[in-house]
Amino acid sequence: MRRVLIVFVFGLLLSAYPLVAFAQTDDTPVEPVDSEPVEFVPRYHTVAEGESLYFIATFYGVTQEAMEIANNIIDPTLLFVGQQLLIPAADGEIVPANYAPRFGENLDIIAEGFGATPTEIIRENYLLSPDSVIGGQPLRVFSRTGSSTPGEAPGLGHIVRPGETLATVSAKYGLTQAAIMQANSLTDDLRVHVGQRLRIPTGSETNYTAIPGLWQELSFSNFPIRQGDTVAVYVEYLEPGTPFGRITSPAGELIPIRFLPQDEGFTALIGFDAFSEPGNWKLIIGGEGDARPWDTFETDFVVGSAGFGTQYIPIDDDQQLRNTENTFLNAIFIDSNPEPLWTDVFRIPITGTVSAGYGDARSYNNGPIYAFHSGIDFRGNIGTPIFSPAEGVVVFADELGLRGNALIVDHGMGVMTGYYHLNSFNVAVGDTVEPLQQIATGGDTGLSTGPHLHWDLRIWGKAVHPTRWLERLFP
Numbered sequence: 001m002r003r004v005l006i007v008f009v010f011g012l013l014l015s016a017y018p019l020v021a022f023a024q025t026d027d028t029p030v031e032p033v034d035s036e037p038v039e040f041v042p043r044y045h046t047v048a049e050g051e052s053l054y055f056i057a058t059f060y061g062v063t064q065e066a067m068e069i070a071n072n073i074i075d076p077t078l079l080f081v082g083q084q085l086l087i088p089a090a091d092g093e094i095v096p097a098n099y100a101p102r103f104g105e106n107l108d109i110i111a112e113g114f115g116a117t118p119t120e121i122i123r124e125n126y127l128l129s130p131d132s133v134i135g136g137q138p139l140r141v142f143s144r145t146g147s148s149t150p151g152e153a154p155g156l157g158h159i160v161r162p163g164e165t166l167a168t169v170s171a172k173y174g175l176t177q178a179a180i181m182q183a184n185s186l187t188d189d190l191r192v193h194v195g196q197r198l199r200i201p202t203g204s205e206t207n208y209t210a211i212p213g214l215w216q217e218l219s220f221s222n223f224p225i226r227q228g229d230t231v232a233v234y235v236e237y238l239e240p241g242t243p244f245g246r247i248t249s250p251a252g253e254l255i256p257i258r259f260l261p262q263d264e265g266f267t268a269l270i271g272f273d274a275f276s277e278p279g280n281w282k283l284i285i286g287g288e289g290d291a292r293p294w295d296t297f298e299t300d301f302v303v304g305s306a307g308f309g310t311q312y313i314p315i316d317d318d319q320q321l322r323n324t325e326n327t328f329l330n331a332i333f334i335d336s337n338p339e340p341l342w343t344d345v346f347r348i349p350i351t352g353t354v355s356a357g358y359g360d361a362r363s364y365n366n367g368p369i370y371a372f373h374s375g376i377d378f379r380g381n382i383g384t385p386i387f388s389p390a391e392g393v394v395v396f397a398d399e400l401g402l403r404g405n406a407l408i409v410d411h412g413m414g415v416m417t418g419y420y421h422l423n424s425f426n427v428a429v430g431d432t433v434e435p436l437q438q439i440a441t442g443g444d445t446g447l448s449t450g451p452h453l454h455w456d457l458r459i460w461g462k463a464v465h466p467t468r469w470l471e472r473l474f475p
């Protein structure tokens with residue numbers, strides 16, 4: 001079995017869980033260690049002309065043997081200029097880490113990134129088997145690299161096609177054979193076979209991910225996932241065809257994933273609303289190939305609670321009217337233009353302070369909770385101008401019982417924004433709108449306790465945290 005030294009930097013993935021002290025005694029309470037992730041110290045060395053492994057090891061105050069183990073070096077005389085070496089921590093120094101695995105990462109990969117062994121991780125986390133690693137669910141790891149985050153391994157994946165050799169692959173990417181051999185811990189150039197996945201250590205923006213089968217790329221935009229998040233999924237497959245997939249909630253709700261061509265592959269947006277059940281979800285992605293079906297990729301992942309609160313609204317709600325209105329609007333929300341129309345980060349649609357945030361559960365007149373606040377409320381006077389956050393097409397502009405004067409803009413790819421309790425409309429159904437174009441004025445129509453704008457953002461009907469869209473460009 002091929003040994004691959006793959007290390008990743010996923011500082012963002014570090015869970016914020018407090019690290020638990022590892023040495024426990026019977027009666028003293030366990031002192032929680034600082035919950036801040038330990039700052040990443042790059043512990044890599046690029047081999048320069050004339051350097052030996054002994055010289056480098058001495059320079060960093062570690063043993064040559066530790067360097068050999070950390071880098072899977074079989075013959076220490078075979079270093080080459082430009083080779084990247086992982087510097088292990090000095091003897092005995094072990095840094096505890098909490099690490100949330102990405103999709104496709106298995107215990108071998110995670111262990112190598114930390115200079116740990118799969119057995120240690122299994123033991124520390126009481127895992128039932130090496131297959132019980134769940135994307136996004138933090139694992140406790142004893143790191144021997146001197147850092148609580150795994151190192152960086154930039155590069156692309158390349159799957160060896162019939163007729164290709166190490167020589168042709170390295171020529172294709174303008175690299176030496178030695179560089180590819182080192183990146184993949186290959187001991188001789190005959191160890192390359194058709195269907196093998198190689199890490200090409202090229203100046204790629206992205207980190208290399210090991211995934212099974214003929215998948216070239218399979219990535220989620222953010223981890224860990226929490227209630228209210230928008231997640232972008234990107235996939236690339238070696239053979240032509242069209243991907244499809246779905247996610248399944250812990251309670252068994254099935255949500256289809258709708259892919260669109262993007263770059264060399266396909267991309268999809270998934271919305272997790274505030275009532276998304278925290279726990280283990282399942283993801284399955286396959287594809288209809290031109291010649292044969294694509295390999296199926298299946299994994300579990302965690303959706304975490306966002307800790308939303310409860311808002312008590314001192315007015316009566318009409319639950320039946322709410323249900324009728326939601327059903328009516330949902331038919332509109334899922335009828336989106338497949339192509340994305342927006343080109344930039346969304347702009348805030350109104351200047352005004354926030355009076356109620358997204359996601360809190362709602363109790364009307366102290367009644368039972370059956371709804372969450374699907375968007376953000378902004379204070380405003382009657383007549384306050386309201387702007388489109390991005391390019392789109394107006395798909396609804398009419399009066400509704402609860403939402404009052406309501407406007408909905410379709411931004412494509414399942415993304416729609418809604419504007420409620422309006423005073424007047426500046427656009428009509430079918431109009432295309434530009435970023436910051438005035439589309440309406442604020443008001444106090446429908447079920448409302450005063451002049452305000454309710455703004456929400458839907459992904460194929462799921463109401464997500466709109467603020468995320470003001471912070472970054474999706475997908």
Ligand SMILES: [Zn+2]
Nearest residue numbers: 375376377454
């Ligand atoms: Zn609202």
